[in-house]
Amino acid sequence: MSKGTELRSLLETVGVVIGSLVGAILLITFATTKHDAADSSAMIVENKPSSENIQPVAAVKVADKSTSNTKSAVSGEKISQANCAMCHASGLMGAPKIGDVGQWGPRIAQGKDTLITHAIKGIRQMPAKGGNASLTDEEVAAAVTYMANASGGSL
Ligand code: HEC
Structure with a gap:
């Protein structure tokens, strides 16, 4: 019976170690996931300007024209x-x-x-x-x- 008890306590120890490892991995995964989320939102931010950049190019041209119009009209x-x-x-x-x-x-x-x-x-x-x-x-x-x-x- 004592061997059985030792085995159980061994198994318990192994279980605790595995449990902590899994916990640690989960923590690391969470931390990594948060970084990923930040990275992906950064990607979205980067994506937005690039899609918006297409419009301002046209808008800037229009603004330039209107500015020169205003200048030639002289307010x-x-x-x-x-x-x-x-x-x-x-x-x-x-x-x-x-x-x-x-x-x-x-x-x-x-x-x-x-x-x-x-x-x-x-x-x-x-x-x-x-x-x-x-x-x-x-x-x-x-x-x-x-x-x-x-x-x-x-x-
Ligand atoms: C630092 C102050 C000052 C600034 C800035 C100023 N003025 Fe004057 N202006 C005067 C004064 C003082 C008189 C009156 C001069 C007099 O008749 O003795 C006057 C008179 C005039 C007159 C009448 C001139 C006449 O023959 O009776 C005109 C027109 C005029 N200013 C246009 C302008 C314009 C346009 C600007 C901006 C581009 C301007 N002023 C900026 C002070 C200023």
Whole structure:
């Protein structure tokens, strides 16, 4: 009987060892599976851009065209907001306020070309091109037209 008991305890020991091994393998498998899941989601992330890349190529071309269209059209309002509003919105340094018909009336009466020339070359406190030398004459003219027309003019 004692041999039988030894055998049982041996079998139990072997069983425990096998059980721990299986447990360890399961743990490793779980850990590995998690990594796999992360890897596969990374693969999905990688796959998405590659499929999206096909669309942006076309979309970027469209955006480029619309950007160049906007540039050639020259938005006087945008140029004015970016370069002129800092003085002409508040009347800083005595700048005629955009929208103030009374202040703009006599200036508009000088004529469109004179106004634009003054804006490009500067006049008294008004810096040439509003201080942004990188603006083209066309862009300054568009901003002048916008400002004057927003202030009772019809240039
Ligand atoms: C640093 C402030 C400042 C900025 C920036 C500025 N202006 Fe002026 N602007 C003035 C002042 C001050 C006057 C009034 C000058 C005067 O008549 O003594 C003026 C006057 C003008 C006039 C009237 C000129 C005239 O003959 O009566 C026009 C047009 C004008 N600005 C256009 C622009 C445009 C377009 C921009 C942007 C590209 C711009 N300004 C940016 C200060 C500024």
